[in-house]
Amino acid sequence: MTQQLDNYPGSRLLEGLSSYTSLQVDQLNFIASQVFALGLATLYRTVLSPAKVSPSVRHSFGLIFGLWMGYFCFGYQALHLAALPAVCYLVILTQNPAIMHGAVLFTAMLYLSLVHLHRQFLDDSSLDISGPLMVITQKVTSLAYSLHDGTVKERESLTENQKYHAVDKLPSVLEFFSYSLMFPSLMAGPVIFYKDYISFIEGQTLTPTKKPTTSMQKVIVHEPSLNRVVFQKLILGIVCALVFVLFLPAFPISRLKDDNFIENTTFSYKFWYLTVATTLVRTKYYFAWTLADAICNNAGMGWDGTNWNKFSNVDIFKFEFGTNLKESIDAWNRGTNSWLRFIVYGRVQKYSTFLTFGLSALWHGFELGYYLTFMSGALFTIAARTVRRHLRSHFTSSSESKLLYDLITFATTRFVMAYLTFPFILLEFWPCIAVYAKLYWIVHLLALLAVYAIPRFLPKALPGEEVQQNGIAIALKKAGPYSEAMGKVD
Template sequence: MATTMDHYDGFRTFSWFADFVGLPIDQVNFVLTQFTALILAGLFRSSLSPIAATPAARHVYGLIIGLALGYFCFGRQAIHLASLPALCYVAMRTQNPRNMQRVVLAIALIYLSCIHFQRQIYDYGSYTLDITGPLMVITQKVTSLAYSIHDGLTRREEELTPMQRHQAVQKIPTTLEYFSYIFHFQALMAGPIIFYRDYMDFIYGHHLPGSKSLTIFYDKNSQEKEIVLEPSPTLVVVKKVVASLACAIVFITFISDFPIQRVKEDEFLKNTSMLYKMWYLMLTTMLSRFKYYHAWLFADAICNNSGLGFSGYDERGKPKWDLTSNVDVYKFETSLNLRDSIESWNKGTNLWLRSIMYERAGRNKVLFTYALSAFWHGFYPGYYLTFASGAFFTVAARSVRRHIRPLFLESQRKKTFYDILTFITTRIVMAYMTFSFILLEFMPSIKVYLYLYMFPHLLGLIAIILPPRLGLSKKAHKQSAEIDLSETISNGNAHKTM
């Protein structure tokens, strides 16, 4: 198994171990690099803390390890890890800041698209680890940085949204700062995107908002300095590693019993009921998510073990380590509506899409945001079916929430009934939306739609057209407006898209 992957350029030093455990060499290399990064992250936090080491030393440490791990996993393909950000850095240095961000976005997306096309030509439909994954994260980094520089150099502070104001950058990074940010090992392999300002705060030790003071000392110039007590991430790291490994075990154990490829078989399409088809889609898409849970939880643990990801203290005084969390597994699997599901999944990408597209687009924000997300993922037809359905069902869900939900808020019994109904509906819609993302192919996905009579699509169309024409009472409209306002304030405009 480990020696039949002709298109994999990574090191094959541990092929013997891959054969022993029965896993492809690319997956073994990925796991080995992540465990190595986890160990080295602990050394980063203990031996190269902001107090013990200079920012330059911390930059160099993260950069060298990231380059080494990237070369180990991808071999000759690692040249793309340097080429894309190098071209974008030249653009940042040479272009007018007023339009530089668009140039960087174009360069990054065109380069990434070429690699996506190449992958689809030589290894269509394969899930072999290749350079596209890290390049997608690097694309997020360079484009978000370009827009942050644009905001910091060309726009007034009052013109910026709170998120843009926080991420604004007033000077172009030095070469070391830039490439350290791009290649830092904590998030190179599986993300998530770490925004430049957050990364620099981490490097300089300013990443401890609300940290508790330990003591005060004076330097040679009698200038008062404060030493802060950094909370230990050990318990959080252990929990996330255990949860990550549990997700990997679930995925490896059960995915072979519910392969997504079965939905292409005539026996499955013709000889099973509509209810069973929907149940199977729910199971196979849920199991596929466990692969992402494993990668993202482990990546979050690596970040936390290096000290990256601390976001302050909660109301009970307990430290929070969720700044780099890319997924909220419990919230996603128990969400009562599509919006909460989307917010809990791939949160770093959500923030990236929000910062460079959703908050900057004029009309058709949802459409443009989903289009960028699809283009960034690649060119498999299944991606576009998923994101087109995502935009459609987002509009449908908003219509239901605005016009139907207020009618069920008159009593706790009605609200409970509504919550149960939306919980089930969300599970069905999420499976119906995302199976094509995993299947990748166009015609097989369309066949599944047709054998399901496109029933969810029809219900979504009814939800968009009918409720606004039902003539809800003024009371319902007032309730809906009050609910939307309170939730917008509490969630910080959480109606962002994938």
């Protein structure tokens, strides 16, 4: 038995199954807890629906089984699941509301950072407590900022997103801890903002089919059918898991550390291998997030009025087939993107991109591979934005040139994503630097060139210029004969 398993503090009830699968007991516990949560979600949605029980019962149910799942998977480490939100709740109660949100962010990130450091230097558990703590950190900090927006700031000064999430009343102890630890999203997310959680608990997200005729009559709600959606997401998750298990062993990311790979493979092969290996690794995240999404849906969470994807953490199609870096980034870990936009990107005036990527790196941990990915990501995002502003308008004069532009940007995005994300997976600093060196830092150099050279040699299209290139005569005819004459004069 490996040292890793010797140190594992969670339940060993399923340890005997490890010999029949390629999974270790911690991974089996994760899958078992999610399957159990899927069954509990049905009970949550039906027997404990908002029309049948009080919000307190629903809060308590989600909290109790969240704590049980935490103990099943992490043993004594589950104390951290309660300790982090407890410390943050104390900060909310004791600090000046004007600075409370920043104090909660500092406290939660400090606690999470200490856990990351413990995992990195003292503990080799592959599935440790930091994963759920990362989600809890997102929840308590977003709630703190929502409270700040709802109790301190003038409503007129808020953005539409901030107005939507603003909370003007301190949650009770039960509400706060049930929100932080509810079982559907504890193990793998997604992060759910507090107002959306309360709407779910009280049944406000469901569509009334009959209005009450008296103040004593209950509202009859119609819950959109979700069996097909849950089944589809389960099948998709299983397919992703099978792809990961069957094909990743042929393309291990650890091969990037092999001297033979570094020294004796061609430039093009390295890029090809990075693309295949990182794509296969992503299927692990697709499995976990799709399964978590199915659990939330089965509990009745995620309906946005048209579909069940309100809290989906990933849009696989948009990520894999996005035609620009922003589109792919926005489709990946969408809950974290929303959290970062809410507490950083939408609130700072200067260096918002770098600060957002920096907080994301710190939230993930202290392995240097994270920082290579996120700092490079900030540079590449700015470069991609610059290229789009200055170059795209020159390809919109016809549908053929627009298609050519999209095909080029699609292929470029695929290679850039592989080049950008492999340090996030490999994590080790010097092996990543060795790979980048053998690739001549090509994407970094092109990104710097794009940021500093393109604006000087290729001016940005003026407002309306793109329309003119795409057919000014049509626009002038719609505007009337006087405008058409003016166009001829110009």
